[in-house]
Amino acid sequence: MKYDAPEWATLPILERVRRSLPSEVIAPPLRRLDGVGLMCENLQVTGAYKVRAICHLLNLLKDGLGPKGLALASSGNFAVALAWAGRHYGVPVTAVMMRRSHPWKVQRVRDWGGQVVFSGDSTEERTEALHGLAQDGIHIVDHLTDPQVLVGHATLGLDLAPAQPRQVIVPASTGGLLVATSLALKQINPLVRIVGVQPKGANAMVDSLRNGELKRLDTVVTECDALTANRPGDLPWELAQQWVDDMVEVSEEAIRATVRYLAEEAKLVVEPGGAAGLAAYHSGQIPEQEGTWVVLSGGNIAPARLAEWIQ
Amino acid sequence: MKYDAPEWATLPILERVRRSLPSEVIAPPLRRLDGVGLMCENLQVTGAYKVRAICHLLNLLKDGLGPKGLALASSGNFAVALAWAGRHYGVPVTAVMMRRSHPWKVQRVRDWGGQVVFSGDSTEERTEALHGLAQDGIHIVDHLTDPQVLVGHATLGLDLAPAQPRQVIVPASTGGLLVATSLALKQINPLVRIVGVQPKGANAMVDSLRNGELKRLDTVVTECDALTANRPGDLPWELAQQWVDDMVEVSEEAIRATVRYLAEEAKLVVEPGGAAGLAAYHSGQIPEQEGTWVVLSGGNIAPARLAEWIQ
Numbered sequence: 257m258k259y260d261a262p263e264w265a266t267l268p269i270l271e272r273v274r275r276s277l278p279s280e281v282i283a284p285p286l287r288r289l290d291g292v293g294l295m296c297e298n299l300q301v302t303g304a305y306k307v308r309a310i311c312h313l314l315n316l317l318k319d320g321l322g323p324k325g326l327a328l329a330s331s332g333n334f335a336v337a338l339a340w341a342g343r344h345y346g347v348p349v350t351a352v353m354m355r356r357s358h359p360w361k362v363q364r365v366r367d368w369g370g371q372v373v374f375s376g377d378s379t380e381e382r383t384e385a386l387h388g389l390a391q392d393g394i395h396i397v398d399h400l401t402d403p404q405v406l407v408g409h410a411t412l413g414l415d416l417a418p419a420q421p422r423q424v425i426v427p428a429s430t431g432g433l434l435v436a437t438s439l440a441l442k443q444i445n446p447l448v449r450i451v452g453v454q455p456k457g458a459n460a461m462v463d464s465l466r467n468g469e470l471k472r473l474d475t476v477v478t479e480c481d482a483l484t485a486n487r488p489g490d491l492p493w494e495l496a497q498q499w500v501d502d503m504v505e506v507s508e509e510a511i512r513a514t515v516r517y518l519a520e521e522a523k524l525v526v527e528p529g530g531a532a533g534l535a536a537y538h539s540g541q542i543p544e545q546e547g548t549w550v551v552l553s554g555g556n557i558a559p560a561r562l563a564e565w566i567q
Numbered sequence: 568m569k570y571d572a573p574e575w576a577t578l579p580i581l582e583r584v585r586r587s588l589p590s591e592v593i594a595p596p597l598r599r600l601d602g603v604g605l606m607c608e609n610l611q612v613t614g615a616y617k618v619r620a621i622c623h624l625l626n627l628l629k630d631g632l633g634p635k636g637l638a639l640a641s642s643g644n645f646a647v648a649l650a651w652a653g654r655h656y657g658v659p660v661t662a663v664m665m666r667r668s669h670p671w672k673v674q675r676v677r678d679w680g681g682q683v684v685f686s687g688d689s690t691e692e693r694t695e696a697l698h699g700l701a702q703d704g705i706h707i708v709d710h711l712t713d714p715q716v717l718v719g720h721a722t723l724g725l726d727l728a729p730a731q732p733r734q735v736i737v738p739a740s741t742g743g744l745l746v747a748t749s750l751a752l753k754q755i756n757p758l759v760r761i762v763g764v765q766p767k768g769a770n771a772m773v774d775s776l777r778n779g780e781l782k783r784l785d786t787v788v789t790e791c792d793a794l795t796a797n798r799p800g801d802l803p804w805e806l807a808q809q810w811v812d813d814m815v816e817v818s819e820e821a822i823r824a825t826v827r828y829l830a831e832e833a834k835l836v837v838e839p840g841g842a843a844g845l846a847a848y849h850s851g852q853i854p855e856q857e858g859t860w861v862v863l864s865g866g867n868i869a870p871a872r873l874a875e876w877i878q
C-alpha cells in the first residue's frame with residue numbers, strides 16, 4: 257500500500273517544521289520495558305506532546321498576531337502548552353477550557369500567564385466559545401479543522417522514526433495525534449501499523465470508524481481528562497479511514513493499573529490518557545509484535561490524583 | 568589542581584568498563600528543568616545506578632564463580648540490581664539485606680530469583696553477615712573496600728560527561744557513588760565541582776570529612792532507605808578527602824517536597840534517597856551555578872509509599 261500524504265504534510269515539510277521548533281521541545285527518551293517500546297512524551301516540556309503544534313503555530317503566526325494574541329480550545333494539555341509557549345514567544349494567549357477540565361491544568365495555565373475562558377463540556381460547546389473569541393479580535397486556531405495543528409503533531413512521528421517501529425499505539429481523543437503520527441511514519445515506512453486507543457466511555461473515533469461515518473457521543477464517561485472528545489475532529493476523521501489501521505477500546509480499570517505499573521516499573525509519571533495505549537497493549541487486544549512502540553502522550557496529573565490512583 | 572586517579576581507575580580503564588556493560592545498562596536521559604540538569608538514573612534498568620557495578624563485577628568474576636555464585640550486602644538497590652544481573656548472567660546470587668530494608672525491594676529481589684539473607688541494621692552487622700557467607704563457599708564482594716565497585720559506579724560519571732557539567736551533586740551513603748563520579752569527571756575536567764549530599768539523620772560522611780577522620784553514627788534516622796549507612800565505606804572515605812569538594816546535609820522535609828516536585832514537574836518517580844541531591848540544591852546551600860547537574864540516583868519506591876509522600 258502506498259500512502260500519499262496531503263500536500264501540506266509531505267515529509268520534507270514535516271522535517272523542516274521539526275527543525276524549526278525551539279530546543280526546549282525535546283526528542284523524548286525512547287525506552288524499552290518488558291518487550292515494548294515506550295516513547296516518553298510525558299517527559300516533553302509542558303508534560304505533553306501539544307507543545308509541538310503550539311510552537312509550530314506560533315512560528316507561523318507570531319509576526320501577524322494582534323495585541324490580543326492567540327486562542328484555542330483545550331481539555332487541558334493544549335492549554336498548558338499554549339500558556340508555556342505564550343510566555344516563551346512573548347505572545348498573549350487564551351485557552352477555552354471546559355468546566356470539567358482538571359483544576360491542576362487550569363491552575364498551570366494561569367501560573368504561566370495564560371487567560372482561561374470556560375465553556376460547556378462538549379466538543380461543540382468548546383468550539384462555539386472559541387469562535388466567539390474571534391469576534392473580540394483574538395486570532396483563533398480550531399484544532400478540529402486546522403491542518404497546521406496536525407503538521408505540528410506529526411513531528412512526534414519523526415522523533416519516533418529512529419526506533420524503526422513496526423507497530424505504533426497512540427491514544428486518541430479527536431484523533432489529531434493519531435492521524436498525524438501516521439502521516440509522518442507511513443511516509444517513512446508504509447508497512448508500519450498504526451493503532452488508535454480510546455477509553456470505552458469516550459470512543460467516538462472507534463464508533464465512527466466502525467460505522468463509516470462521523471459519530472457523536474451524547475455523553476462521555478472517562479477519568480482520562482485528556483481524552484474527552486465526544487466526536488472526532490473533522491480533519492482527523494477525514495484522514496483516519498486511510499491512515500489508521502485499527503482502533504481499540506480500553507477499560508478505566510486497565511488504564512488505572514497501567515498508570516500504577518508505569519510508576520512502579522518505569523519510574524514514570526503518566527496521566528491516565530497518556531497510559532491508555534500501553535493499557536490496550538497489555539489487554540491483549542493488539543497483536544504482540546516486535547518493534548511495537550507505545551506513545552506515552554502526557555504526564556500532567558496532579559500529585560494528589562496520582563497518589564489516589566497508585567495507592 | 569591536578570587529580571591523579573588510582574591506577575585501577577584511570578580514564579581508559581573506566582571507558583573500557585563502560586563499553587563492557589550490557590546494552591540494557593543505558594546512558595540515562597539528561598534533562599534540564601528550571602535551570603538545573605537532571606541525570607535520570609532513576610530510569611536505569613533496575614531503577615538505580617547499582618546495576619553498573621554489578622554487571623562490571625560479573626563480567627570480571629562470572630567464569631570463576633562456584634555453584635553458589637556471588638553475594639553482597641545492600642540496603643536495597645544493590646540487591647535489586649544483583650538479582651536482575653544474576654538472572655541476566657545466569658549466576659546464583661545472594662543479597663544480605665537489613666531487617667529495615669524496604670519490603671518492596673526485598674520482594675523485587677525474590678521476584679527476580681535472588682536469595683535474601685537478613686542482617687542487623689548497622690553497616691558493621693551487614694558486613695559481618697556477608698563475611699559469614701564466604702565460609703559457605705559463596706564469593707563475596709564487600710562494597711566498602713572493593714575498588715572494582717567504584718570502577719563500576721564511575722561509569723555513571725562517564726555518561727554525564729557529554730553534558731560538560733561544572734558542578735555535580737550526588738547523594739551519598741557509604742560514599743561510593745560520590746567518589747566514583749568524581750574519579751571519572753575530574754579526570755576529564757579537574758575544575759568540575761563535586762558536592763555530596765546526605766540526610767541530616769544519616770550524615771556519617773559529612774561528619775567524617777568535618778572531623779578529618781572516619782566517624783561512625785550510633786543511630787541513623789532517615790526515610791531515605793538507600794542512604795542509611797552509619798559510616799563511610801573504607802575506600803570511599805580514603806578517596807573523599809581529595810576527590811569531594813563539599814558535603815551538604817538536607818532535611819527529610821526538603822527531600823519529601825522534592826520527591827513531590829519531581830513527580831509533578833519532571834514526571835519522574837524518584838525515591839527519597841535519589842531526590843536528596845536536588846533537595847539540597849533547592850535548599851540554597853549549594854552555590855547556584857550554570858552547568859549544575861544533579862544525579863537522580865534511584866527510583867525504587869513502592870507505589871503505596873510514593874502515594875503517601877506526594878499526597
